[in-house]
Amino acid sequence: MSDLDTIQRAPAGSPGSELAQTGAPAGRGNPARWRAAIIWSMALFIWQCLFFLIPLGLLVAMTFWSVRNFRLSPDLTLRNWNHLFGESYFYVAYARTLTYSALASAIASALAFPCSYVLAYKVHTSTRRLVIFLLITPFFTSYLVRAYSWQIILADQGLINSLLSSLGIWRVPLLNTPVATIIGYLTLFFPLVILLQLVGLSGVDKDLIDAAHNLGAAPLRTTIEVVVPSAKVGLVLGATFAFIFAFGDFVSPAQLGGGKAPTLSILIIDTVKSASNWPMASAIALVMIVTLMVVMFSALSVAYGSRGRAGNG
Amino acid sequence: MTDAAIELSEVVKAFGNRIAVGGISLRIEEGDFAAFIGPSGCGKTTTLRLIAGLERPSEGDILCRGRRINDDKPWQRNLPLVWQNFALFPFLTVQQNVEFGLRMKGVDKATRLKSVRRWLERVGIAEFAGRSITELSGGQKQRVALARSLVTEPSILLLDEPLGSLDAHLRILMQSELKALQRELGITFIYVTHNQSEAFAMANKVVIMKDGKVEQIGSPQEVYRSPQSRFVAEFVGTNNLLSGKVVDVARDRVKISTGVGDFVAPIGLRKCVLGDPTTIVVSADVVSLSADEAASENCVVGKIMGEEFIGSVITLFLELSDGSVFRVQKQQHEVARLQAQFGSKLNVHWGPESTYLLPH
Amino acid sequence: MVLAGGLEMGERLTTLIQRVYVLFCLAFIFCPIVTLIVFSFNVDRFPSLPWKGFSLAWYQALFEDPTIIDAFQNTLTVGICVALVSTFLGFTAAYFDFRWDFAWKRAYLAIVILPPTIPFLILGLALLLFLSRIGLGSSLTGVFVSHVVICTPFALAIIRMRLAEMDKGLEEAAWNLGASEWRSVLVVILPFVLPALVAAALITMAVSFDEFMIAWFVSGLDQTLPVKILLLLQGQVSPRINAIGTIVFAVSFTLVAIAQIILLLTRRDNA
Numbered sequence: 001m002s003d004l005d006t007i008q009r010a011p012a013g014s015p016g017s018e019l020a021q022t023g024a025p026a027g028r029g030n031p032a033r034w035r036a037a038i039i040w041s042m043a044l045f046i047w048q049c050l051f052f053l054i055p056l057g058l059l060v061a062m063t064f065w066s067v068r069n070f071r072l073s074p075d076l077t078l079r080n081w082n083h084l085f086g087e088s089y090f091y092v093a094y095a096r097t098l099t100y101s102a103l104a105s106a107i108a109s110a111l112a113f114p115c116s117y118v119l120a121y122k123v124h125t126s127t128r129r130l131v132i133f134l135l136i137t138p139f140f141t142s143y144l145v146r147a148y149s150w151q152i153i154l155a156d157q158g159l160i161n162s163l164l165s166s167l168g169i170w171r172v173p174l175l176n177t178p179v180a181t182i183i184g185y186l187t188l189f190f191p192l193v194i195l196l197q198l199v200g201l202s203g204v205d206k207d208l209i210d211a212a213h214n215l216g217a218a219p220l221r222t223t224i225e226v227v228v229p230s231a232k233v234g235l236v237l238g239a240t241f242a243f244i245f246a247f248g249d250f251v252s253p254a255q256l257g258g259g260k261a262p263t264l265s266i267l268i269i270d271t272v273k274s275a276s277n278w279p280m281a282s283a284i285a286l287v288m289i290v291t292l293m294v295v296m297f298s299a300l301s302v303a304y305g306s307r308g309r310a311g312n313g
Numbered sequence: 314m315t316d317a318a319i320e321l322s323e324v325v326k327a328f329g330n331r332i333a334v335g336g337i338s339l340r341i342e343e344g345d346f347a348a349f350i351g352p353s354g355c356g357k358t359t360t361l362r363l364i365a366g367l368e369r370p371s372e373g374d375i376l377c378r379g380r381r382i383n384d385d386k387p388w389q390r391n392l393p394l395v396w397q398n399f400a401l402f403p404f405l406t407v408q409q410n411v412e413f414g415l416r417m418k419g420v421d422k423a424t425r426l427k428s429v430r431r432w433l434e435r436v437g438i439a440e441f442a443g444r445s446i447t448e449l450s451g452g453q454k455q456r457v458a459l460a461r462s463l464v465t466e467p468s469i470l471l472l473d474e475p476l477g478s479l480d481a482h483l484r485i486l487m488q489s490e491l492k493a494l495q496r497e498l499g500i501t502f503i504y505v506t507h508n509q510s511e512a513f514a515m516a517n518k519v520v521i522m523k524d525g526k527v528e529q530i531g532s533p534q535e536v537y538r539s540p541q542s543r544f545v546a547e548f549v550g551t552n553n554l555l556s557g558k559v560v561d562v563a564r565d566r567v568k569i570s571t572g573v574g575d576f577v578a579p580i581g582l583r584k585c586v587l588g589d590p591t592t593i594v595v596s597a598d599v600v601s602l603s604a605d606e607a608a609s610e611n612c613v614v615g616k617i618m619g620e621e622f623i624g625s626v627i628t629l630f631l632e633l634s635d636g637s638v639f640r641v642q643k644q645q646h647e648v649a650r651l652q653a654q655f656g657s658k659l660n661v662h663w664g665p666e667s668t669y670l671l672p673h
Numbered sequence: 674m675v676l677a678g679g680l681e682m683g684e685r686l687t688t689l690i691q692r693v694y695v696l697f698c699l700a701f702i703f704c705p706i707v708t709l710i711v712f713s714f715n716v717d718r719f720p721s722l723p724w725k726g727f728s729l730a731w732y733q734a735l736f737e738d739p740t741i742i743d744a745f746q747n748t749l750t751v752g753i754c755v756a757l758v759s760t761f762l763g764f765t766a767a768y769f770d771f772r773w774d775f776a777w778k779r780a781y782l783a784i785v786i787l788p789p790t791i792p793f794l795i796l797g798l799a800l801l802l803f804l805s806r807i808g809l810g811s812s813l814t815g816v817f818v819s820h821v822v823i824c825t826p827f828a829l830a831i832i833r834m835r836l837a838e839m840d841k842g843l844e845e846a847a848w849n850l851g852a853s854e855w856r857s858v859l860v861v862i863l864p865f866v867l868p869a870l871v872a873a874a875l876i877t878m879a880v881s882f883d884e885f886m887i888a889w890f891v892s893g894l895d896q897t898l899p900v901k902i903l904l905l906l907q908g909q910v911s912p913r914i915n916a917i918g919t920i921v922f923a924v925s926f927t928l929v930a931i932a933q934i935i936l937l938l939t940r941r942d943n944a
Contacts, residue, residue: 042768044762055803115698118691141925142883145918149740211400212388216417229404248792285795
């Protein structure tokens, strides 16, 4: 029996008959459709609930547990929170993490912009594709290994300093400084920021740029007045992801920054390694999550905020 | 001779191997409403962009009031352009869009506000000043684009298919508004469109382009009634072209023999030699129809094979004896009077003065 | 002054500076990688100039260290399993997004693709706390499970982009001709997304291959390679790390490069 035989019949409940009426698979009514949709969607959803949402939920709960005689026990105490908020080292680390992340985000965005601008508007398609390829690929290779490599480049007897001393210039302490930490952060997300900005800039209507020129705006003015506002989403997303990645990173402040100026990530690792104080570690982690959610939410409102805000200006 | 508002001298623009504009020279005088028409890809938009400075000519000179502006950057020329898709800045309000050009010039806020208000009123959308662009309809956006271009008081305005995104009814309305605006302001309009009737309705000078070259420049009447080339005759209006040979030359008349009959045309100022190949152009709307033989020097017989309604005007497609198609445009009631049907034969005739000879 | 091509001297200079800047950015990004590779062949124990000599000793030391070999095997095993499961789960979700439009789809997608935006440090902690309570605490299985969580969003994105290039009418045509829903997935959808499935598998494997933070928390004694590297880093500087790093980089780079090439070659450009 060929498939052609079934064209006429198209039994009720099969996609064929529904299609004839609606022209596209609709999402309501027919229970058979619901069933199929559920089957397809739930596999991943169950996995993420089980191994993502629940662990995070446990983390939140754990901030209220207590450790007695090195044994973890479920509890409902605010002791961990009180302890955390009472310690000055927490606030110092928090401020430091915020500052480093904001700085890294700003530096990355500023340095990336000329690069993404050129890639968006000033090169051939084939060149752009090649550079995008070159940007994506290292991003997926081991960040740990690349950060280590910076260690040996920046070390006091490392590459840069040996070069400087062979030229007769004095050595510059680069490793174990905030500069090294920032370089490490850039290694983590600089390609991503360029790519996100590039996507934003590519989406700008070329006619708008021509219109700005036509109305008397020279190139620099056009970039500031027209290109940047039009590419707002890409630029903000780039800065936001840079911030988030820097905020949660452990390797750069520890390996490149020397670990002496602790960030929240170093705090968590220390708490876990030395004291195995899971509730405390969880509390710090929760503070980080909440901070990042606030940042993400604000960033998204800025990025997708209403355009051409009405006013009398 | 006084300086033209815009003059192009042997201007060529090539994009790699593709020649978009292949050497055009023309003058647009102050106060002209010049319309550029032609099939897509003919180079009319490129020409406009060259004038605006958004493209650089590969060869040739562009002069504005006698001064060569090839090296002027787009932001140094005061030749505002009105775009087909408006190119309004979506992140600015109507007012901020309109004042943009003034802001680039460094005009102070108070003066800017006054100018913007004046022009918004002039184009009829003063109440939308504080609104976001995204809230406006197509017609309203068009007016904003217009106001934005005029606020710097230019003496030449460039328009690239500005009414192309509007629906037909609005388009007709805007045509008369634009024409009135141009007359009132007394400035030069350089207008690109693919819509012939639009060009003829508004312009006093029509430039027909094809494959990067200018085919003909003239007033709408000239271009319509006196096409200078086969292309223009076929492109403008609805014309019938018959190819033939000169068989008789008299003092004021010449007789052409074609595959569907002999026709008489006034000789005019042309030099006609016996045996010359010539093309006759007969406009579809100057012929008369009858069901029986009529006394007229120029006549063809054709079989009705198709018709097309354009409102109250009908275009009849007649098949002639040699298989070619002859088009006739008549008012609907005239055609109805004939009571002709598909396949029936009709006589088409016209006076010699309606026969136009294409120059070589 | 106008030069050939109609560009002025000033414009030419600006363009040159701009291109050089892009090259600097790329140099910055690749500098640690190049250094790593170059100095993995350096005879000298500590990498510095001038270059002391070429040697494969460090690579040899790697192959003779059983802990490194074990770690590599662990990483490979986990990586392959993660690739297979993530690609499968990513496909189901991508197809769901492609075909249906429910009101709750937005919320669903948000939850499902959220993991990579949470710092892995925090995820690692949370997963350790949870997995140890269900007996997967210090195990490779735990690492596998965790990696699927963060890798699937990548697979989903890649496959979804490929599905977006497909004409929806193809599936409908198959139904119209009598193929059941499941049959048409097999016969129409799968062949079309095959390149994306391969690319997704390669990318998810690369992500899992390099992931160190979550693995550090969850892997326990059966370490993955990145965890081993992390531990080595806390010890002495040694070109051995360069050698491992070079190998790790070569593996990831190959995986990602092949994935990108597959996607580029099979892309349907509608522009």
